[in-house]
Amino acid sequence: MNTSVNLCGVTLKNPVMTASGTFGSGEEYSEFVDLNRLGAVVTKGVANVPWQGNPTPRVAEVYGGMLNAVGLQNPGIERFCQRDIPFLRQFDTRIIVNVCGKSESDYCEVVQRLAEEPVDMLEINISCPNVKEGGIAFGQDPKAAERITKAVKRVARQPVIMKLSPNVTDITEIAKAAEAGGADALSLINTLTGMKIDIERRSFVLANKTGGMSGPAIHPIAVRMVYQTAKAVSVPIIGMGGIMTAEDAIEMILAGASAVSVGTANFTDPRATEKIIAGIEAYMQTHQVEDIRELVGAVNG
């Protein structure tokens, strides 16, 4: 039985990775999860300089999901390279660094700094709804998406995954633009912009008023978007959004994802990633699937 997948030349032992921002750089979760089991660890977004993030409260629970407005707090690329990369190097897993920025030059500075570092892939977040500048602005306009992809590709030494926002009318337009810009792969979806109001206090629950929605409630939207995007582009897709179980992950793969990321599920169960991997293996066994790649985009009709 083969569970390994190849993403633009990088082999992952299985298609399950962590979703950026929900797993730090793996250190905290390594008490519960054997990181060697994971296809890859995708790290929290990192910028050229440290970011303070948003005021608290930064998270709120909603029915079947959650909102977050962490605001990409991060220690900056220098600290990240000194501490987080050496930590992850101890494990037999792929390292995918998620990059955020406020301007094209911010992104490129981080990507350049990572050129000589032992990381396997870069995931460029052009879809964060929680910061005022940059971020999502690059992910909502096809021209801007193509431009930033080209700029990053010019300086990148590792394969580049562009991470797309669902907060658009037609995600396939942005996907095609990123592909035209030279993206090696696409990640989708980032969170959907939401809001929660405390009716007793008549105030917003999040200090930022709005936050990105994630969790099982967004899963059907993510499956639909992965399906549409897989039909529109030829680069591999990493599917995410509300994957809580192996069944959810397989659904995403059948829709067209070559790999999947697990995010909010880590909060509900710190061992979610390992359980999902075991569940995918069990599914393959019962359904006599010899190679996980048979399942990619294999939904009938």
Place this chain on the structure above:
Amino acid sequence: MAQKFEEQAQVRKQMQIADNIFDLTLQTQEIAKHAKAGQFVSLYCKDGARLLPRPISLCGIDQKEGTIRLVYRVAGKGTKEFSGLKEGDTVSVLGPLGNGFSLRNGRAFLIGGGIGIPPMLQLAKECSEKQIILGYRSEPFLLEEFQEQGEVFVATEDGSAGTKGTVLDAIRENGLTADVIYACGPTPMLRALKAFAAERGMECYLSLEERMACGIGACLACVCQTKEKDAHTNVNNRRICKEGPVFDAREVEL
């Protein structure tokens, strides 16, 4: 690094001890053995629509029995679910989490406000030279158990028991003095204690609260602002679930 455990804990007993306040004892495998006063656990809901763990402080730790005691207020749907737990039921628990209190030398004030009172009980059992000051809205709970541990001063908002007003009013009214403060309670109370401690040159350790998602330091949901740049985050933010919930009042901005 302190070890954390994810367990299916069994309910030993649960009872209601005041209006909306429940007292839950859980049998654990490892958590109790490794826990200390001021730490907390994450409790997970059974209802799959409620994804995030509920952080609840340890009110009691019985290392011999392997049990932990949680005293909590029903504040919403998750705590409502927990209040229905019966003897023999299981609940998923992660812990012990956070740093807990570290006892310093000197005479101490142990101060609890509202639902911040329960975690002070375990500390009261471990701290020798102390005065206990508890602030309630109205109806006191856990009072007798605190009285078994030492001298207790009560403040109530409505004046139905003890000093009418806040814990600081009770301290002033009774002319109390000490070297160190340990406190847990609502932010306005903690803010007032921080100012009070600074004024009197006392050491002061405060247990803070914030909305959490992971509970173990990975997601950066639960930060508080710090005066100095934090070693982990490299910005003026520190994780309450990991480096906290107890902080030296001088280090944090409230």
